[in-house]
Amino acid sequence: MMKKTLIFILCLLIVLWFCGPVLLILIAALTPSAEYYDLARLVPTKLTLTHLESLFVRLNGWKATLISIQTALLSIVISFAIGLPAAYVLTRYVFKGKNLFRLTILLTRSFPVIIIGVPLVTLYLRIGIADSVLGVSLAHSSMILPFIIIISSSILGGISVEYEEAGMVFGLTRFRSFLRITLPLALPGFAAAAIYAFVLSWNEVFISAIINLTNRTLPAHILNTAMTSPDYFKFAAGTVMALPAMIFIFFTRKYLMSMWGISLK
Amino acid sequence: MKRTLLFGLCLSLLLAVAFGQLNFVSTQFHPATEREYFEGSLLPDFVKLTNVKVQFLPLTYEEASVRLRAEQAANRVTIGLFAELQGGMELMASGGLLKDISGVTFSDRTFISTFEKYAHGYGIKQFVPWLQATFVMVINKKAFDYLPKGLTKEDVLKGTSKWTYQALLEWAKNIYDKTKMPMVGFPENPQGLFHRFLHGYLYPSFTGGQFVKFDSLDAVDMWAYLKELFKYVSPGSSTWSFMSEPLMRNEAWIVWDHTARIPAAVRADPEQYIPAPVPAGPKGRGFITVLVGLALPKNAPNEAEAVRLIDYLTSATTQFDILEKTGFFPVIEEAIGVIPAGPNKVLAEAVVAQAGAPDAMVSFIPGLGPKGGEFTAYYREAFRRIVYENEDIKKVLQDIAPKVYQTVKESGATLPQPDASLFH
Numbered sequence: 043m044m045k046k047t048l049i050f051i052l053c054l055l056i057v058l059w060f061c062g063p064v065l066l067i068l069i070a071a072l073t074p075s076a077e078y079y080d081l082a083r084l085v086p087t088k089l090t091l092t093h094l095e096s097l098f099v100r101l102n103g104w105k106a107t108l109i110s111i112q113t114a115l116l117s118i119v120i121s122f123a124i125g126l127p128a129a130y131v132l133t134r135y136v137f138k139g140k141n142l143f144r145l146t147i148l149l150t151r152s153f154p155v156i157i158i159g160v161p162l163v164t165l166y167l168r169i170g171i172a173d174s175v176l177g178v179s180l181a182h183s184s185m186i187l188p189f190i191i192i193i194s195s196s197i198l199g200g201i202s203v204e205y206e207e208a209g210m211v212f213g214l215t216r217f218r219s220f221l222r223i224t225l226p227l228a229l230p231g232f233a234a235a236a237i238y239a240f241v242l243s244w245n246e247v248f249i250s251a252i253i254n255l256t257n258r259t260l261p262a263h264i265l266n267t268a269m270t271s272p273d274y275f276k277f278a279a280g281t282v283m284a285l286p287a288m289i290f291i292f293f294t295r296k297y298l299m300s301m302w303g304i305s306l307k
Numbered sequence: 308m309k310r311t312l313l314f315g316l317c318l319s320l321l322l323a324v325a326f327g328q329l330n331f332v333s334t335q336f337h338p339a340t341e342r343e344y345f346e347g348s349l350l351p352d353f354v355k356l357t358n359v360k361v362q363f364l365p366l367t368y369e370e371a372s373v374r375l376r377a378e379q380a381a382n383r384v385t386i387g388l389f390a391e392l393q394g395g396m397e398l399m400a401s402g403g404l405l406k407d408i409s410g411v412t413f414s415d416r417t418f419i420s421t422f423e424k425y426a427h428g429y430g431i432k433q434f435v436p437w438l439q440a441t442f443v444m445v446i447n448k449k450a451f452d453y454l455p456k457g458l459t460k461e462d463v464l465k466g467t468s469k470w471t472y473q474a475l476l477e478w479a480k481n482i483y484d485k486t487k488m489p490m491v492g493f494p495e496n497p498q499g500l501f502h503r504f505l506h507g508y509l510y511p512s513f514t515g516g517q518f519v520k521f522d523s524l525d526a527v528d529m530w531a532y533l534k535e536l537f538k539y540v541s542p543g544s545s546t547w548s549f550m551s552e553p554l555m556r557n558e559a560w561i562v563w564d565h566t567a568r569i570p571a572a573v574r575a576d577p578e579q580y581i582p583a584p585v586p587a588g589p590k591g592r593g594f595i596t597v598l599v600g601l602a603l604p605k606n607a608p609n610e611a612e613a614v615r616l617i618d619y620l621t622s623a624t625t626q627f628d629i630l631e632k633t634g635f636f637p638v639i640e641e642a643i644g645v646i647p648a649g650p651n652k653v654l655a656e657a658v659v660a661q662a663g664a665p666d667a668m669v670s671f672i673p674g675l676g677p678k679g680g681e682f683t684a685y686y687r688e689a690f691r692r693i694v695y696e697n698e699d700i701k702k703v704l705q706d707i708a709p710k711v712y713q714t715v716k717e718s719g720a721t722l723p724q725p726d727a728s729l730f731h
Binding site for chain 1: 337338373
């Protein structure tokens with residue numbers, strides 16, 4: 043009984059340690075501006091949705107949220123469509139310059155975005171995909187792709203090639219063998235990689251701001267505003283920014299540990 | 308039903324194409340309350356008056372600069388109007404990104420001549436002056452109970468010759484000795500504007516220039532002074548970005564900040580939180596004037612609509628309205644003549660007293676463009692090493708000075724005031 047109580051208290055402390063700051067941010071976001079600076083009160087006497095309403099409704103944060111969700115999902119689709127075949131090749135085939143290729147993929151992340159900003163937007167304007175969800179998604183995909191390839195190849199590397207070969211012995215093609223055998227085994231790991239991709243796209247500001255003038259993503263739309271506003275607005279913006287990402291992670295959380303291959307054991 | 312929907316869709320598309328939309332990119336009015344006012348009140352009033360649809364797009368200087376350069380390179384300009392500080396405009400003009408707007412004039416208003424002068428450069432009129440702002444001190448009236456001998460409240464509020472940095476030090480020490488609390492505050496947080504205090508206030512007041520005398524003997528004295536002052540500066544300063552907050556939380560009594568970042572406190576209680584001019588140093592009363600202008604990018608679309616918006620934004624009534632709502636001050640004589648009563652009047656009086664002081668020394672923020680961050684980072688580095696890490700002042704200044712000069716040189720910026728006046 044004593045042991046159970048101790049475990050319960052320990053669990054409670056851990057939950058408080060992680061959820062406490064989130065709760066405090068939420069309370070600060072809901073505190074009326076007049077009470078926020080009242081040092082005598084730690085907990086506000088009433089809660090208000092004014093700051094959230096301001097950011098989400100009056101400053102059109104809801105539109106930006108929709109664009110951010112579309113952008114993040116499209117970025118995941120594009121980066122998986124290109125990244126998965128690349129990861130498969132890196133895992134299953136031996137070829138000259140394989141390690142160099144792996145290194146080169148990561149090197150693409152070493153270019154400062156501000157340097158490629160002007161040529162990128164110029165190109166986008168010329169081919170007519172500036173100010174569109176597709177344009178930002180493509181740019182985000184190029185940022186996410188190296189991670190998808192590296193993570194996916196390590197996940198695929200954890201699944202024995204013999205399963206696929208067995209499938210092929212029984213008449214499946216290589217593609218169908220991947221689809222029917224390897225993919226279901228690797229799916230939790232891919233889902234975790236997708237969460238990572240979602241968070242990367244969700245938090246990106248500079249590229250979104252320069253490519254999309256009118257259809258702006260949430261961080262591009264509110265980050266500067268939040269950082270130059272009073273504390274309670276910062277907390278309100280923090281809540282608006284964090285909530286959709288937290289909901290997404292909540293529903294896919296069981297896959298998160300799989301990124302490191304735990305589900306395959 | 309489907310037909311009605313289709314008709315509605317076609318009509319909205321046609322309207323959008325027929326009337327176009329003016330994209331107004333601004334590096335100003337980013338804080339939530341300012342942006343709400345701009346998008347929810349100021350621009351809708353303009354739309355009602357003119358039927359011109361305006362999209363307000365707040366971007367940082369870096370974002371706006373990349374986008375403008377890309378639009379020029381692709382020959383597809385979508386930004387119709389651009390608002391930025393004088394220094395940034397100068398850099399944009401040096402890159403050939405702005406249109407010459409010497410033909411844009413308004414007969415019913417007189418722009419302040421100093422600002423008109425600084426709107427020209429690189430052979431063109433780069434922008435129409437729009438708004439001005441500066442940085443002042445704000446003092447919690449409790450602090451006046453601890454004034455040092457020889458300094459009166461009147462001296463502080465009027466910016467007399469007795470209101471000096473030395474007097475500020477004695478005042479801060481007096482408060483500390485009697486209350487055991489360091490009650491001077493600066494917005495030192497990276498989002499704060501403390502670097503402006505270093506290069507635009509202290510340096511000119513002690514050396515006569517913002518950076519040309521970066522490692523001079525006068526500068527050594529200045530840093531020694533700052534080191535002494537920081538014994539009485541609240542350690543919370545490193546976390547503050549807007550000084551209205553610590554003022555209202557009673558964590559600092561004597562603060563310095565941008566006029567657009569303190570109205571919350573002054574409006575909350577104008578009798579408790581009193582704006583005042585900055586102190587003077589051995590070389591004068593250095594202070595920054597922030598000048599915001601409105602410019603047309605080269606090959607900008609919707610030019611006629613953009614000029615109508617400039618006309619609206621620089622009219623006396625709009626300038627009053629902006630002062631009341633945001634704390635930015637007017638730039639046309641017609642508007643300055645009548646200062647509105649209330650907290651804004653107190654604030655305006657401090658700005659006027661500062662600018663009108665006999666020893667006033669105007670500093671313009673150097674137009675370094677993307678190098679601006681690097682430039683201010685060196686001042687912050689010097690501050691950190693000298694004040695917090697206790698390094699030898701001369702060594703730090705000799706170490707950083709070449710980097711500062713190199714940054715300014717690489718940016719291609721012209722020498723700002725008051726540095727330029729040192730050579731005339």
